[in-house]
Amino acid sequence: xxxxxxxxxxxxxxxxxxxHEVLFPYARARLEEWVHRSDPAVAHVVTEVRGDINRPGASxxxxxxxxxxWIDEDRKVAPLKTLQGLIWEHGFADGELVAEVYDDVPPAxxxxxxxxxxxxxxSSGSRKAQQQWFGHTGHGDLTxxxxxxxxxxxxxxxxxxxxxxxxxxxxxGSPDEFVFLSDVAAxxxxxxxxxxxxxxxxxxxxPEVGDHRSVPSFSDMRLEEFVR
Ligand SMILES: CSCCC(=O)C(=O)COP(=O)(O)O
Ligand SMILES: [Mg+2]
Numbered sequence: 001x002x003x004x005x006x007x008x009x010x011x012x013x014x015x016x017x018x019x020h021e022v023l024f025p026y027a028r029a030r031l032e033e034w035v036h037r038s039d040p041a042v043a044h045v046v047t048e049v050r051g052d053i054n055r056p057g058a059s060x061x062x063x064x065x066x067x068x069x070w071i072d073e074d075r076k077v078a079p080l081k082t083l084q085g086l087i088w089e090h091g092f093a094d095g096e097l098v099a100e101v102y103d104d105v106p107p108a109x110x111x112x113x114x115x116x117x118x119x120x121x122x123s124s125g126s127r128k129a130q131q132q133w134f135g136h137t138g139h140g141d142l143t144x145x146x147x148x149x150x151x152x153x154x155x156x157x158x159x160x161x162x163x164x165x166x167x168x169x170x171x172x173g174s175p176d177e178f179v180f181l182s183d184v185a186a187x188x189x190x191x192x193x194x195x196x197x198x199x200x201x202x203x204x205x206x207p208e209v210g211d212h213r214s215v216p217s218f219s220d221m222r223l224e225e226f227v228r
Contacts, residue, residue, distance in 0.1 A: 001177065002178070002197065003178075004118050004171055004173065004177055004179070005112055005118070005119045005120070006121070006150075006167065006178060006181070006196075007120070007180075008122060008158070008181060008184070008187065009123040009125060010183075011183030011201070011203060011206060012181055012182055012183050013102065013105045013121075014099065014100055015100055015102070018100035020074070024074075026096075027083070027084040027088060028068060031068060031083070031087075034083060035060050035064050035083075036060055041086060042083065044082075045082050045086075046079075048078065049063050049079045049080075050063070052079065067079075067083065076124035076152060078126075078151075078153050081124060081125055081129070081151065081152060082128075084126070084129060085128040088129050088132055088133075089129075097136065098137070098138055099134065099136050100137070100138060101134075101137045101139060102217065102218070104217045104219040105139075105142075106137075106140075107218075108218035108219065109142060109145035110145060118171075119146055119147060120147050120148050121134070121149045121150065122149075122150040122151075122155060122163075122180070123149075123158075124151065124158060126151050127149040127150070130149045130151065131143060131149060134146060147171075148171070150170070155167050155170075158187045158190065159186045159187055161190045164178070164190060164191045164194035165194050174195075175195030176195060176196075176197065179197040179199060180199070181198075181199045181201050182200065182209075183203065184209075185207075188200055188209055188210065188212045189210065192212070199213055199221065200213065200215070201214065201215060201218075202214045202215070203216065204216070
């Protein structure tokens, strides 16, 4: 029986454009100023970037250039995601950023949690970013429906089966109690390899998701199919 619904963000709960055309440019425009801040969390990010590029002596200007390139290439790497999360946190607090979630997401979260399912987020965005995102949506604060958040540092990359096993171990329960919803076939493949149920979410115009059962929106998922 399904007990845990694990959700991807970009392309699943939220439009890809909300991440790529709003969040990414917001962080990109502020990177330079942030990298030069004397803040221990930022210093940790800088050290991690230097390690990732194997250049312990890289200047801050070089770090900024690397981070900008990673944003442009949509690289899902931990130091970039951590720094983006720090920058976005301020944007949400100031009211400059509001998270866009599809209209069908809040009622589905409400219905699933009311039926006893636990809902979790697994995204490449940092946990801080995920919490800010669901705390500041155009539909209000949705964090009350969420049991927890997983990101690259806490679970691992989304296209590796081991990451889903780590989430399952952290949450508890057997693999067949988990269902993962995502728009990316390789992520669904990895979850299926870990023994999870999978549902492809194909928002308008989205590509196919291989052999996984798919739905165009959360409203098209009948709860009884989950809890049977
Ligand atoms: C709102 S969290 C930030 C989303 C993000 O940075 C990202 O890269 C989206 O990755 P996902 O794993 O949700 O596709
Ligand atoms: Mg996605």
